[in-house]
Amino acid sequence: MFAYTLRKVLLAIPLVLGVITLIFVLVELSPGDATDRFFTPETPPEVRQLIEAKWGLDKPAHERYVITMKNLLTGDFGRSIFQERPVFEIVMEALPNTIQLALMSIIIMQLVGVTLGSIQAVRQYGWADSGISIASLFFYSMPSFWLALMLQLILTLKYPILPSSGMVDAVMYDYMTPGEQILDRMKHLILPGVALSIARAAGIARYMRSSLLEVIRQDYIRTARAKGLPEWKVIVKHGMRNALLPIITILGLQLPFLFSGSVLVETIFAWPGMGRLIVSAIFTQDTPVIIGCFFVFTLLVVAGNLIADLLYSVVDPRIRYS
Amino acid sequence: MLRHAIWPALVLALTACSGETPTPETPTGDQAAADEPKDRGFGNEPTVDELGGAQDTLVIAYQSDADNLTSVVYQAAADGMIIDNINYSSVNPEFDCELTYGPELFDSWEWNEDQTEVTVNLRKGVNWSDGTEVTSADIDFTYDLIADPVVASPRMAYVENMVEGTPEVIDSHTLVFKFKHAYDRTTMEAHISFTPMPHHLLKDADRATLRGHEFGTNPIITGPWKVADWKRNERIVLEPNEAFTGADKDKARIQRVIIKVLPEYATRLVELENGQVDLAQAIQVEDADRLAAEHPEIKLYRRGWRSQDYVAWNQLDFEDYKAKKELHVGEEDWKWEDVDRHPIFGDTATRVALSKAIDVDKLMNDLLTSKVTGEVYAKRSVSTITPALCNVHNNDIEPIAFDPTAAKADLAAAGWTDTDGDGVLDKDGEKLAFTMMTNSGNPRRAKGAIIMQAQLKDIGVEMEIEAIEANTFFERLRKKDYEAALSGWSAGLFVDMTDIWHSGDKYEFNFTSYYNPDVDALIEQAISEPDPAKNAELWKQAQAKIYEDQPYTFLYWMDEIVGVHERFKDAKVDVLSAFRDLRSWWVPAEEVKYKR
Numbered sequence: 001m002f003a004y005t006l007r008k009v010l011l012a013i014p015l016v017l018g019v020i021t022l023i024f025v026l027v028e029l030s031p032g033d034a035t036d037r038f039f040t041p042e043t044p045p046e047v048r049q050l051i052e053a054k055w056g057l058d059k060p061a062h063e064r065y066v067i068t069m070k071n072l073l074t075g076d077f078g079r080s081i082f083q084e085r086p087v088f089e090i091v092m093e094a095l096p097n098t099i100q101l102a103l104m105s106i107i108i109m110q111l112v113g114v115t116l117g118s119i120q121a122v123r124q125y126g127w128a129d130s131g132i133s134i135a136s137l138f139f140y141s142m143p144s145f146w147l148a149l150m151l152q153l154i155l156t157l158k159y160p161i162l163p164s165s166g167m168v169d170a171v172m173y174d175y176m177t178p179g180e181q182i183l184d185r186m187k188h189l190i191l192p193g194v195a196l197s198i199a200r201a202a203g204i205a206r207y208m209r210s211s212l213l214e215v216i217r218q219d220y221i222r223t224a225r226a227k228g229l230p231e232w233k234v235i236v237k238h239g240m241r242n243a244l245l246p247i248i249t250i251l252g253l254q255l256p257f258l259f260s261g262s263v264l265v266e267t268i269f270a271w272p273g274m275g276r277l278i279v280s281a282i283f284t285q286d287t288p289v290i291i292g293c294f295f296v297f298t299l300l301v302v303a304g305n306l307i308a309d310l311l312y313s314v315v316d317p318r319i320r321y322s
Numbered sequence: 323m324l325r326h327a328i329w330p331a332l333v334l335a336l337t338a339c340s341g342e343t344p345t346p347e348t349p350t351g352d353q354a355a356a357d358e359p360k361d362r363g364f365g366n367e368p369t370v371d372e373l374g375g376a377q378d379t380l381v382i383a384y385q386s387d388a389d390n391l392t393s394v395v396y397q398a399a400a401d402g403m404i405i406d407n408i409n410y411s412s413v414n415p416e417f418d419c420e421l422t423y424g425p426e427l428f429d430s431w432e433w434n435e436d437q438t439e440v441t442v443n444l445r446k447g448v449n450w451s452d453g454t455e456v457t458s459a460d461i462d463f464t465y466d467l468i469a470d471p472v473v474a475s476p477r478m479a480y481v482e483n484m485v486e487g488t489p490e491v492i493d494s495h496t497l498v499f500k501f502k503h504a505y506d507r508t509t510m511e512a513h514i515s516f517t518p519m520p521h522h523l524l525k526d527a528d529r530a531t532l533r534g535h536e537f538g539t540n541p542i543i544t545g546p547w548k549v550a551d552w553k554r555n556e557r558i559v560l561e562p563n564e565a566f567t568g569a570d571k572d573k574a575r576i577q578r579v580i581i582k583v584l585p586e587y588a589t590r591l592v593e594l595e596n597g598q599v600d601l602a603q604a605i606q607v608e609d610a611d612r613l614a615a616e617h618p619e620i621k622l623y624r625r626g627w628r629s630q631d632y633v634a635w636n637q638l639d640f641e642d643y644k645a646k647k648e649l650h651v652g653e654e655d656w657k658w659e660d661v662d663r664h665p666i667f668g669d670t671a672t673r674v675a676l677s678k679a680i681d682v683d684k685l686m687n688d689l690l691t692s693k694v695t696g697e698v699y700a701k702r703s704v705s706t707i708t709p710a711l712c713n714v715h716n717n718d719i720e721p722i723a724f725d726p727t728a729a730k731a732d733l734a735a736a737g738w739t740d741t742d743g744d745g746v747l748d749k750d751g752e753k754l755a756f757t758m759m760t761n762s763g764n765p766r767r768a769k770g771a772i773i774m775q776a777q778l779k780d781i782g783v784e785m786e787i788e789a790i791e792a793n794t795f796f797e798r799l800r801k802k803d804y805e806a807a808l809s810g811w812s813a814g815l816f817v818d819m820t821d822i823w824h825s826g827d828k829y830e831f832n833f834t835s836y837y838n839p840d841v842d843a844l845i846e847q848a849i850s851e852p853d854p855a856k857n858a859e860l861w862k863q864a865q866a867k868i869y870e871d872q873p874y875t876f877l878y879w880m881d882e883i884v885g886v887h888e889r890f891k892d893a894k895v896d897v898l899s900a901f902r903d904l905r906s907w908w909v910p911a912e913e914v915k916y917k918r
Contacts, residue, residue, distance in 0.1 A: 031797040045828070050474045054530065083389060083554075084534030093554055149588055157592050164598060165589050170557050170582045171379050171916055270584045272555035280386060280555075281583070285793060 012302040017069070019298045020291060024068060027287050028061050034081035034285045055081050068291060077295070078288035082281070087292040092276065097167060099271035101266070102258045104193035105200070108252065112201040114240075114247065115201065117208020121243075122235060124213060136202035145264040148195035152268065155191065163188050163271035190267040200254055206252060210254050212243040231279050245316050252308020256321060360910055361891050367906050369570055376562050376577040378909040379916040380890060382901060383590040383599045387583045389556050390538040393517035394467045394475045404581070405517060407904045408560065410544040410568055412461075412515035416542035417898050419712040420854075421508050421815050427456065427544065428515065437504035437852045440514060446494040449567040450520050452540045457490040463521035471530045480513045485639060490515075504852035509816045518544070546574040546905040557582050562903075575908035577916075594620060597915075600887040602902045607860035610883045611694040623887045626710045626897035627879035628696075629812040630703045633758065633774070634874050635667035635676070636837045640803055647827070654828035658835050664805065666756055667834075670717055673872040674722070675732035679781045680774055681724040686878050688773060689766050698703065699883065703876040705865035706822055710897050714858045716865040722872075730781045740782055747782040761795040762810040767808050770877075774808075799833045805831070813879075815897070817861055819845050823868055836873040889913040 035051045052058045054068065071078055077087035116136070120129045139147070156164035163169060167180070167188050176184060215221065216239050224234045262275030270276075274293055281289035362368065370376055383413035388401045393409070396402060398487045398682050413423035413431075429445040465488065467473050470483045481488070487498040492498060499514045520542050527535055539552050546566050552558040558581040562574035582599060584590045591609055595617060605613065605622070613620050636725045642662040650656040666672055682702055690700035701709060704719040714805045733739075738747040747754040760775075774819045785806070790798070798804050812820075821829055824845050825837035841864050848860035871875070884895045889909050894902040901907075909915075 016444070030791075030793060032793045036793065036796070039805075046471055047474045047476065050471055054474070079534070084531065084538075090554075152589065152592055157596050160596050164592050164596060165584055166556060166582070170598075171381060171578075171579050259568055267591055267620075268586045270582075270589060272553070276555060276585060283793075 001310075001313070005298070005306065008306050008309070012299075014304075015095070015293065015302065016298045020072065020295055021065075022067070023291055023294045024065055024287075027285065027290055030285065032285060033057050034287060060107070063164065068288075072291070072295060079293040080281075080286050080289045082284045082286040082289070087288045090289060091274070091292050091296055094272060094274045094277045097271060098259070098262055098266070098275065101192055101196065101262060101271060101273060102255070104189045105197035105258055106251065106254065108193050109197040109201045110247070112198070113204025114208050114244070116201070117205040118212055118240060118243075120205065120209040121212035121216065129209075132205065136205050138202075139198050140202035140206075141198060144195055144199060144261045145268060147198060148265050148268040149190070151195055153193050163189050164191070167271065192265050193269050194260060195269070196265045198293055200257060204247060204250065207247060209244065211246050212239055215239050215243045218242075245312070248311050248315060249308055252305045252311075255304035258299050259301070344482040352526070361603075364892060364894070364903075364906065365571075367414050367571075367575065367908055368556075368894050370573045370575050371570075372618065373575055376574055377911065377917075378576055378889070378914045379578040379580060379773075380576050380581045380601065380904070380907065381599050383584045383585075383593060383603070384581050384812045385585060385587075385590070388558060388581070388789070388879060390533060391541045391549065392518060392519070392538040393852055394464060394473060394477065394532050394819050395538075397476060400800060402903060403899045404558070406899060407579075407901070408541065408543045408545045408547045408549065408563075410546075410572075411515050411517065413511065415898060417710070419894060420708075420714070421512070423508075423511050423515065427518070431511075431514070433507075436647045437507065437510070440499045440510070441492075442497045442499065444497075446495055447567055447648055447839065448544055449565060450523075451548055451563050451565045452520075452523070452542050452543055453565060454520070454522050454636050456544055457494045457521075458489075458497045458882070459494075459521045460518040461497055462489055462527065464516055464519045466514065467494065467519060467529070467532070470529055473532055477516065480516060481507075484513070498670070503850055505850050506817070506857050507852055507854065509818070510852075512816060528759045546572055547579065550578075555583055564574045567811050572905050574905050576904070579904060594757045597887075600890065601901060602885050603882065603887050605883040607692055607699050607883070608689055610699075610885075611692050613885060615694065620887050621893075623884045623886060623895035624699070625882040625884060625895060625900065627701060627708045627813065628710070628882055628897060629810055630708075630879045631770065631808065631810045631877045632703065632874040633680070633877065634799070634804075634809055634834050635664075635673050636802055636805055636807075636834055637664055637668050637871075637873065638662070638802060639664050640805075643802055643835070650827065656825065656827045656828060657837050661835075662856065665752060667756060667806065669736060669872055671732060671736045672738070673875075675729045675736065676778070676783070677722045677872050677875040678725045678729035678732065679783065680875055680877075682721070682877050683724065684771055684777075685770055689770055690878065699881040701881075702877040703814055703879050704869050705876065706811055706813075706819065706859065707817060707865060708815075709879060710813070711815065711817060713854070714861050716862040716869075718862075719866055721876075726777070726781050726829060732784075733781065738782075742777075745782060746784045753784060754782065755786070757786040757788050758806040758808055759788040759790055759795060759798065759804050761792045762789040765794065767810075771808050800830045802833065802835060809833075817857075819861065819864055820849060820851060824865070834873040836868070836871070838867060838871060884886050889915065 034056060035048070035055065049058070056064060068078070077091065079085065080087050082088055083090060116132050120132050123129050152164050152202055153161045167185065169184050173181060173184060216235070221234060221238055224238045225231075259275070262273060263279055264275070265271070266273045266275035274297065277289065278293045281293065352709060364694075384400060385401070388404055390397065390401055391408070393405050396405060410427045412427045414426040416422050416424060427445055427448060427624045429443045431440050431442045433440050440832050442461075444456065444458060444461070449455060465481060468475045468477050471478075483502050483505065485502055489497040489499045501510065504510070506688045523542055523913070524535070542548060543563065546563055546568065547560040548563040549558060550561040551557070560581070562577070562580040566573060584599070586594060590599065591605070594602040595613070599809075610622055614622060638658055639662040643658065644660050686698060686700040686702070702721045703719055705716060707715045709715045709717075710745045713861055733747060733754070737749040739749070742748065758771060760771050762910050768789060774780075775785045775787060775908055799807055799809060821831045823832060823836055823841055825832070825842055844864040844867070848864065851857040851860060884900050886893050886895060890907050891910065893907050896902060
């Protein structure tokens with residue numbers, strides 16, 4: 001197991017470096033640079049040269065690539081050209097917010113997906129199965145930004161029961177009791193959490209349905225029923241426990257979708273996370289921030305997959321890594 | 323001071339929302355009372371003591387976070403609006419046809435006879451929020467920072483015409499600014515009245531990293547507001563500065579101002595409607611209609627003619643320009659005489675004909691007119707000077723009328739006829755066909771481009787549209803790598819046409835490579851003419867000459883719509899700022915929303 005983990009970690013290194021190289025090339029191919037936004041028709045050329053020299057943008061691309069890589073490998077993320085602050089500091093402000101949102105999304109995704117999938121399996125070919133199938137397909141094919149806008153319109157404007165943006169109430173949060181503050185934070189998590197996870201939940205429901213259907217046809221389920229166990233116990237204890245195994249693997253694979261989805265959802269709900277950071281960094285062509293963000297995202301995705309792999313062997317004793 | 327107006331923002335149309343049926347509410351007794359104007363007029367607002375202390379919270383929606391509140395290095399206009407509110411300005415700007423300045427931190431200032439020297443007297447007893455008095459040393463220090471290339475201040479142009487060593491400190495509250503020569507007085511006054519920086523706090527700061535200094539996010543200020551909290555990408559909280567030493571009438575009347583960062587337009591609009599936000603900028607015309615119908619509590623302001631759209635015609639052949647540019651490296655005054663002209667746009671008569679074929683009134687009607695009230699949020703443009711500057715804008719220029727028949731005749735006279743019967747004009751075997759680029763993410767320009775494409779097709783001109791990402795778009799304009807471009811400018815309130823219309827390769831904002839020696843001469847004369855009347859006359863002549871040459875097809879100026887909750891009285895929303903002089907905004911006791 002240790003050797004397996006180590007091998008996976010070592011394999012991740014070239015992957016991360018490859019991703020960073022690709023991002024560097026992509027940023028390089030786009031015209032202009034971060035300093036463009038500093039210039040108006042009135043900016044004297046000497047100011048322009050000074051600013052470019054300060055950020056090393058006057059150096060050729062290959063030199064900057066070597067410097068960027070060397071810095072990254074020594075743990076130096078550099079400074080943001082736009083904010084003039086260490087990139088590490090900026091990323092660390094946004095990362096916990098994105099992780100919070102991702103966790104919320106995973107919870108909604110699993111809860112909704114597993115429940116609906118199970119209902120469908122138990123009531124196979126019944127009206128519930130068909131109804132949920134149609135609804136799943138509807139949500140699965142819906143772009144997350146559109147769903148986000150619709151949720152916002154319906155639940156914050158037409159029927160204002162949830163907050164429309166941010167992590168906390170911008171005006172009243174400072175005056176709330178600690179209990180109210182926690183509640184406020186939870187309320188703010190709901191809409192972005194749902195927008196980000198509902199399509200994935202629909203996917204999970206499909207997996208769960210087929211997985212549970214397969215399990216309930218097994219001999220040991222028949223045995224459990226023959227023992228005279230109540231049906232709910234047969235399904236929940238013997239059926240679902242085994243049907244959940246493949247769902248855990250999918251969990252690790254959901255991370256990239258959660259992160260890419262967060263780019264739009266965070267923008268719409270003004271969630272100060274990594275997705276928004278990437279968008280603004282791309283618009284301002286703030287290369288150090290773009291690279292820092294993708295570096296962290298890649299690490300998280302690699303780590304997510306590794307954890308899912310390892311979890312799989314924990315929950316299913318038949319699987320052993322060597 | 324023109325800024326290139328491109329809108330790279332993620333624009334998502336709010337279609338479902340506008341599909342709702344408006345359900346105007348009948349005003350109740352309370353509402354009817356609230357509808358009566360309570361504005362007292364500027365200068366007559368109730369003082370903070372009369373209001374029983376500062377009341378309520380104003381929430382302002384911002385598209386993106388502010389980035390730096392250090393006056394000598396900030397870039398974005400959005401940052402400037404905050405800086406202006408948290409500091410006592412050196413002079414108090416007013417705008418009515420032209421900018422004028424009244425006393426504020428500068429108690430008085432006096433020009434010498436030939437307008438090359440000005441003696442400034444500072445108001446005594448104005449303190450920084452840390453209790454230190456504002457003195458001449460702070461002003462001197464500020465100008466030293468601006469002039470220092472290490473700081474790389476974008477406002478270096480402010481000191482370009484000042485004598486080295488300016489300002490000269492006479493005593494703790496008196497300074498003299500000396501200029502190399504006189505020019506437009508308002509501009510000169512703008513140049514001397516830069517928001518000061520605290521000498522005592524920043525004198526030892528590293529100038530090369532001044533942009534990254536903590537001061538940029540947590541500044542010491544002189545105005546009625548201070549930055550109480552700043553969470554990046556979330557919100558900035560302004561609270562009354564309790565150490566404010568200015569006049570009583572200038573004390574803040576609102577308890578808190580929260581600048582809330584909402585990157586998505588649809589979200590800003592939703593929050594303006596559901597009351598989470600009190601002020602939202604740049605509201606689209608169709609949304610303004612709905613707001614007016616459904617939300618009587620939101621007052622809509624028009625900011626004045628602040629930005630325009632135009633079509634730029636590149637007069638040079640790009641490939642030849644690129645090749646010749648390499649032969650002229652370092653020649654800033656190279657006027658492109660040896661470069662091949664663009665086969666279509668190199669000819670003035672052809673450009674004029676194309677302008678005749680574009681129906682600007684239809685564009686304004688389709689894109690910028692309310693479908694409910696018929697109110698037009700646009701005005702025809704004839705130059706890059708905003709009509710808001712009514713003394714300098716040339717009102718005598720008659721806009722070219724839409725006349726496709728005349729356009730066709732003019733093109734035929736220029737040699738463009740349809741010889742092969744394919745519906746597209748041609749000359750010497752070349753079709754009258756070109757590509758117009760515009761920036762993606764701007765629905766107005768996208769629609770405008772399609773309308774123009776159809777209009778040009780009617781007279782036998784084939785135009786392709788290429789929508790490209792904003793950064794690329796801007797880069798290609800500057801490099802002159804395009805044929806035609808649908809673009810825009812936002813107007814500055816100091817008049818200087820040099821950067822866009824003076825010839826010479828160093829002026830890279832002269833996107834069309836426009837070269838007219840008469841215009842060059844007029845610009846040079848105007849920028850060094852101190853007499854406002856003569857100065858205005860020169861700028862008017864330059865505008866008329868440029869319009870004759872039609873380097874652009876000037877389209878329209880647009881009015882920015884700002885929505886503000888009506889409980890805020892004496893709200894100043896104007897051409898200078900979307901929220902000017904926040905200190906004078908106030909809320910009557912019975913309308914306060916957020917109580918302490």
